[in-house]
Amino acid sequence: KAGVTQTPRYLIKTRGQQVTLSCSPISGHRSVSWYQQTPGQGLQFLFEYFSETQRNKGNFPGRFSGRQFSNSRSEMNVSTLELGDSALYLCASSFGTVRDTQYFGPGTRLTVL
Amino acid sequence: GQQLNQSPQSMFIQEGEDVSMNCTSSSIFNTWLWYKQDPGEGPVLLIALYKAGELTSNGRLTAQFGITRKDSFLNISASIPSDVGIYFCAGQLGDTGRRALTFGSGTRLQVQP
Numbered sequence: 001k002a003g004v005t006q007t008p009r010y011l012i013k014t015r016g017q018q019v020t021l022s023c024s025p026i027s028g029h030r031s032v033s034w035y036q037q038t039p040g041q042g043l044q045f046l047f048e049y050f051s052e053t054q055r056n057k058g059n060f061p062g063r064f065s066g067r068q069f070s071n072s073r074s075e076m077n078v079s080t081l082e083l084g085d086s087a088l089y090l091c092a093s094s095f096g097t098v099r100d101t102q103y104f105g106p107g108t109r110l111t112v113l
Numbered sequence: 114g115q116q117l118n119q120s121p122q123s124m125f126i127q128e129g130e131d132v133s134m135n136c137t138s139s140s141i142f143n144t145w146l147w148y149k150q151d152p153g154e155g156p157v158l159l160i161a162l163y164k165a166g167e168l169t170s171n172g173r174l175t176a177q178f179g180i181t182r183k184d185s186f187l188n189i190s191a192s193i194p195s196d197v198g199i200y201f202c203a204g205q206l207g208d209t210g211r212r213a214l215t216f217g218s219g220t221r222l223q224v225q226p
Contacts, residue, residue, distance in 0.1 A: 005154070008135035034214070043156075056213050057140050076194065090155050092214075099144060099163055100212060104155035 002027065004093050004105035018079040019025045021108045031055075032074035034066060037056060037088040049074050050096045078110075084095030086112045094095050116224075119217030120200055121177040127225050132189040134200060141182035144203030146214065147174075151198045160187070192224050 005024045013019050025032050033056075034046040045058040049068035068074045072093075078085055088109050092102035119136045125139055126132060136145070144163055148156035160171050162185060164177035175188045185202055199221050203214040 032226075033214075035214070036161075042218050043203075043214075043216035045215070048212055056131070056211070058213060095211075101158060101161050103158060106153075106155045109153075109188070 002004060004091060004103055006089075006091055007106040008107050008108060009106065010025045010111075013016060013081050014113050015079050015081055015083060017105070019081060021076045021089055021091075021110070022077075023060060023076070023091035023093070025091075026103060029093040029098030029103075030072050030093055030111065031071065031094045031100075031102075032068060033094075034074070034076050035090045035104075036060070037090060037107070038086075043090070046076070071106045081112045083112050084109045086110060100107065117202060117204060117217040118217055119220060122214070122218070123221040123223070125223045125225065126192055129195060130192055132192055132196075132222060133186060134202075135184060135186040136202035136204075136217045137184045138204055138215075142215075143182070144205040144209045145176070145178050145185040146203040146205065147176050147185070147187045148201045148203060150201060152198075156201055170173075178180075184225060189222075192225050195222050197222060197224050212225060 007022045023034045031050045033048040038067045039045045048056040063079045063088045066076045090107045094100045094102045117136050146161050147159045150156040160176040165182050166180045167178040173190045199219045201219050202217040
């Protein structure tokens with residue numbers, strides 16, 4: 001069974017630009033969650049999508065948004081990039097039930113110059 | 114928001130030694146998870162704990178869900194060089210509106226052959 005895939009693996013952008021990251025969950029999983037990992041703040045939850053609807057949201061500004069498609073694939077968008085947005089962005093997929101387990105992809109390393 | 118205190122921050126041990134790390138929280142969780150992350154990769158699930166007091170093993174790894182639901186520990190027995198990496202604990206409340214994982218700051222493990 002294929003794992004969670006994320007594209008691209010690496011991105012370099014400049015301040016003010018926007019970026020879109022993609023995540024394909026494990027087959028059969030309907031929930032996709034996004035996390036940001038930085039050396040200073042560690043792993044922080046951004047949001048969760050389930051059946052094309054945002055179900056949970058972390059404490060990030062509105063520049064961070066996402067969506068989910070009918071095939072459960074998800075995209076995350078960051079607009080007006082700031083230097084502090086440089087991070088490893090991880091997505092995790094799961095069935096979306098109460099006690100299921102989230103499985104992480106390899107992440108997208110975003111560098112903002 | 115909720116914070117997880119994970120200790121120790123780092124460990125340098127000899128191959129064959131046992132390792133213990135733990136996480137404590139100011140709030141309760143319904144699920145405790147332990148992940149391992151290698152450089153440039155996403156976290157990989159090691160053990161999931163769903164019930165207070167539960168003790169679960171996965172090969173040389175053993176983890177326990179504290180009875181107060183505010184703590185968990187992970188033990189690694191007879192460490193080997195491939196155990197090198199960063200270990201994260203994560204807590205989750207788990208019901209539909211609270212599925213975000215809250216992560217500890219990680220324990221960096223180095224194993225001397």
